[in-house]
Amino acid sequence: MPLSLVQRLSRALTSAVLAVWLLSTALVAWYVDSQIQENFDVELIESAHRQLYPALLEVQLAHPQQASIHEALSDMASTASEAGPQVMGELPGSGHAEALLLQLRNVTGQVLLRTQATPASPFAVPLRQGFYDTDDYRVFSLYDEQYQVWLQLADPLSERRETSQRIVLGLVAVLLVILPVLLWLVSMVARRELGAVEQLQQQITSRSGSNLQPLSVQGMPLELRAVGEGVNQLLGRLGEALNVERSLAANAAHELRTPLAEVRLRLQTAVDQALEQGASVPLHEVRMALQSLQTLSHRTERLLQLSRAEGGDSAHxxxxxxxxxxxxxxxxxxxxxxxxxxxxxxxxxxxxxxxxxxxxxxxxxxxxxxxxxxxxxxxxxxxxxxxxxxxxxxxxxxxxxxxxxxxxxxxxxxxxxxxxxxxxxxxxxxxxxxxxxxxxxxxxxxxxxxxxxxxxxxxxxxxxxxxxxxxxxxxx
Incomplete structure (x- = not known):
């Protein structure tokens, strides 16, 4: 079944808007995710700098018999090789130590100190300054030259993925809520704006041979106004053609009536005289009849000329x-x-x-x-x-x-x-x-x-x- 112009326009506009919206949603989701990842990274860097010296303080407190942190670190390295890395207590400012994945490692890569939630084995990343990703964590490594130790702080990637998924689901939910409203709004706007097309169609339908008045195009969009003006020109040419036709019929009836009557009268007179005199048709009457026929032919030619003149086209x-x-x-x-x-x-x-x-x-x-x-x-x-x-x-x-x-x-x-x-x-x-x-x-x-x-x-x-x-x- 053919669709109306409103339906076709509504579908096309809705599809176009939906495609743009989906693309925009994808771009927004990508941008927001990148910003979230950047914020997580910034927070990881700040946390690493904040936790370095508390971690060193924890080392010294754990070995009070040592005179310096260097000696405490050496003592901790020998202890860690036998009993494993020491589990640190709650760090100042950490708030919840179990959520903080921190490892303090020496230059050889040995884990000296870790938080409760951190695995005992070293993170599978190189000992180089910066960010590195594993299958489960995003790790930031910070090196302290004074004490020659590495502090590595890790974020679980699952947490970041959950945050990104929540954002995408939120955007999709908004889209699903707005989509019906968008469909209704596009349909209403299309129906309202295309009302001028219906008005133009009604005007064209109402035109006939007895009604060739120009269409009213006042207030219509430029495209419909151009169509209406084209139809008006066509109606004008059609009116001229009808006027020529009507004029030709009127002229023919007007001009041919008298010559035809004259021909009939002349021929009837000739016949009557022939019957009365018992002779052939008088030559004079026959000549007059022929002259009337010539007059009729001449007038017919003039009517044809008039028709051609009134219907002349500048295209020729x-x-x-x-x-x-x-x-x-x-x-x-x-x-x-x-x-x-x-x-x-x-x-x-x-x-x-x-x-x-x-x-x-x-x-x-x-x-x-x-x-x-x-x-x-x-x-x-x-x-x-x-x-x-x-x-x-x-x-x-x-x-x-x-x-x-x-x-x-x-x-x-x-x-x-x-x-x-x-x-x-x-x-x-x-x-x-x-x-x-x-x-x-x-x-x-x-x-x-x-x-x-x-x-x-x-x-x-x-x-x-x-x-x-x-x-x-x-x-x-």
Whole structure:
């Protein structure tokens, strides 16, 4: 069964904390043990220095007939070789002599004096200053040059081990007591901090085609805020796509209704007249039906252009040569009889290319719409001109009657119509404006153009453009 994020995070954090705690406990235990051993050693050294002269005093008191400690030691050595080392009484300051493991040895290693709890045999360590360990004891050897004797004081290793074990058991006991509290605390913190994830999930779940409102990411952690902002961008793009789809359906219903009705009416009239006259379908009515079908085809093309313009993606942008684009579009129109003598294309020198960052297909749609409108609504000449950088622009100028400022504002609105002799189907300029906005270009209308008595000039000006060789870097 899959685990929740809270469970996975709780387990991971608890495992990590437990591992660190165990390592820390081991390090603390090692450090405390080393300190304990050091304290035992220091105490052993201090005890050895404190007990040396009381032990020598014990030697002299045990042999009062000898005039000096040297003589008493010699006498004790001869006695120890026969009867074994002498057992000393309670030393001054020892507190409990039975717990003190002390041997007083001469330079030959013979044990002269020992405490009650000390073995009679010498400690199995060399007669050298310092610490030495046996299987059962840690022994400190102290040499007195004046009397040429060795005092060896020993600590049982079992006592030290018991002390270290008590410390380790104490640390483990604390760990076992704290572990359940740690598990509960980590789980509670993880659940509380991951509450923002649940909130974000609930917001995403509540979104649908009818609810594409941006997610609220205020107060969320940076990572979740980045996820929320990414989802908001996706919702925005999805909203745009849905708007394009809805707009296309609405435009299709709006634009195709009248042509289709007209086709049906024309064909029905032709059939009725044929039945009444007992003759074939009148040629005029058939031509009108064909013209209506052509109108329908034209409007369908405009709807497709509009859909493409509104759904344009900047990922398809690249460097576009406006001179080459204008010449190719002009060549398309020169194939039509109505444009062969009326359309003129003016570009900079052939060697001077004008580069802009954009979608070549979208810009071609702009030029086709502008030239088609100019050719349809005027009977005079139409000029397509490319202006070089720094004021790079595509300009289409006609010699018609022109438009007023109010009419210029109106033709940029979708489905806005005036006199059919001057205004198309209400989509052409809307398509042009949409594509211009996608490119960050400025669309301007001038009626009449400077230096002309009449006419309309439409210019698509680009902010970022360059002349000459094709740029190698990515667009702005």
């Amino acid at each position: 942008f690249a460097w576009v040569n406006l001179v080459q684009l204008a010449q190719e579009v002009a060549q398309e129109f020169w194939q039509q009889a109505q444009a062969q003598k009326r359309l003129d294309c003016i570009t900079p020198d052939a060697c001077c290319a004008v580069w802009v960052w954009g979608d070549i297909d979208g810009l071609a749609i702009v030029l086709r719409n502008l030239i088609e409108n100019a050719l349809r609504h005027t009977q005079g000449a139409v000029v397509l001109q490319v202006q070089p950088a720094p004021h790079a622009a595509l300009v289409v100028r006609d010699s018609g009657a022109g438009l007023s400022a109010e009419e210029i504002q109106k033709i940029q609105q979708r489905h806005a119509r005036m006199d059919r002799q001057h205004i198309g189907y209400g989509l052409g300029m809307s398509i042009v404006k949409t594509i211009a906005d996608k490119h960050g270009a400025v669309l301007t209308f001038t009626s009449a153009p400077e230096g002309f008595a009449c006419g309309l000039e439409v210019a698509l000006a680009f902010i970022h453009a360059t002349n000459g060789a094709k740029p190698q870097q990515a667009g702005p």
